[in-house]
Amino acid sequence: MNRSPFHLGKLVWISKWNLLRLSLVVYLLWIFIDDNPYRLARLQLNMIPPADYIAEVQQLAEENRYAEAIMVADVGVKELSGDQLQRLQYVRQNVVDERDSLLRRGGELLRGAVIGEGDSVEALIGAVSADFIIVGDVRDLVIQGTKQVVDGDSDEVILALSAVGLATTLLPEVDWIAALLKVARKTGSLTAGMSKSVVAILKRAKNTGDYTAVTKLFTNVKVIAKQSTPAGMLRLMRHIDNPKQLEIVADFMKRTPAGGYTLHVAGKEGVNALVKSGKKVDDALVIAAKRGDRGMAWFRTGKYRLLRPHPFIGLGKGLYKGTLGEMVERVTREYLDPFGWLTIPCLCLWLIGEVALLFRRFAKTVMLSSPRPQLA
Structure with a gap:
């Protein structure tokens, strides 16, 4: 029997709380089912102990x-x-106490100043300090010039960087980066591609008088050296093949407080991930690195693409600040993710119950509003 809009409206009004709960459970069920692959990835990562x-x-x-x-x-x-x-x-x-030993530091400083190489901070300071007073640049020019005369095999990168050092003696913030790049070249930390780019940039600047590209290059090196330590920068440069990759790594360091540590652990894999995916991979890379080798093994599987916050955190970001946000994140990490396997079946039971209750109420209302048969 057809029902008038009045009867349908009355039925909806009577069932308003039932319909509201039904809408809520459908919404929650959709959230948890959609989030389930991401939940499993987060759960797997959280099971890996810290580094x-x-x-x-x-x-x-x-x-x-x-x-x-x-x-x-x-x-x-x-x-x-x-x-x-x-x-x-x-x-x-x-x-710290061992690092600050005067005898050790003095020996490293002297070694760095004399040979212009080293991988400790003190040796690097010695090498850079020698360049500050032009001694290092003159030394390198003499050495490379002698090689050119004897066997025609001088290092074009060292020559170019030494020339820059002599030209910028009054600008120490530029000069020490040039010295650091020379150390990178001498220790084999500067890749072939990066070496060619450095020479090309320096030659272009010398010919045109425009040092914009040089400043950009040196600024990016400075950022990486400050975040990952100079010695760490030398190791990291082994995985960087051109100025564009250098800029990507430097930008990551700028926006990530633990960027130096992250790439110390992730190494070439981390650089490749940043070059390929950029900012999208920041959080996953940092979290994986903080779990050491096992975290990076997890990262290698590609499951980091599923590493997103629980939707409840995303929905609540605009509504909370401070400790409330931390509480939501902790509840998600400690309860919603581990017990997700139980949450979805419970929500399904709730949904079935609400549908059954709504059907019962609808049937009851229809029966009460149906005209009763007249007795003859």
């Missing part, structure tokens, strides 16, 4: 890579708690 910061710091210290050891320790201090935090702080202090 062993203490072991990493000790290993770097044994290799005399003190600046990098301290960089790793500073990241670990923010990630660890309790006894592990106290132990890491103790190990960090030991590294």
Whole structure:
């Protein structure tokens, strides 16, 4: 029997709370089903323990890579708690004391000044300091000039950078970058592609008098050296083939506080991911790096593409600030993600219950509003 709009409207009004709950459960069910692949990826990543910061710091210290050891320790201090935090702080202090040993620092400074090479911060300071007083640039020009005369095999990169150093002696902020790039070239940290680009940029600047490209190049090197330590920058340069990649890495360092540590762990894989995906991969790369080798193994599977915040966090971003946001994120991480396998079946049961209740109410209303048969 057809019902008038009045009867349909009355039925909707009577069932308003039922319909509201039904809409809510459908919406929640859609959210959780859509988010399930992402939930599994987040859950898998969260099951990986944090990196062993203490072991990493000790290993770097044994290799005399003190600046990098301290960089790793500073990241670990923010990630660890309790006894592990106290132990890491103790190990960090030991590294600082060892790094500050006058005898060790003096020897490294002298070595860097004499040969213009080194991978410790002190040796690099020695090499750069020699360039500051022109001695290093003159030394390198003499060495490379002698090689050219003897066997015609001078290093074009060293010659170009030495010339820049002599030309910019009054601009130390530029000069020390040129010196650092020379060290990178001498230690084999400057790739063939990057070496060609550096020479081309310097030659073009010399011919045209426009040093814009040189300034941009040196600024990007400076950012990477400050974020990842000079020694870390030398290792990172082994994975950078051109100025565009250098700029991408520098931009990542600018926008990511833990960028130096992240690429210390991720290395070439991290650089390749940034070059390919840019900002899209920032968060996943940082999180994976903070879980060490196992985190990077997870990253290698490509599942980082599923690493997005739970929709509840996304929906609430505009409504909360401070501790409330942290609470939502913690609830999602500790309850919604681990128990997602139970949440979806529960929501399905809720949906079935609401549909059954609505059907029962609809049937009851129809029966009550139907005309009763007249007795003869």
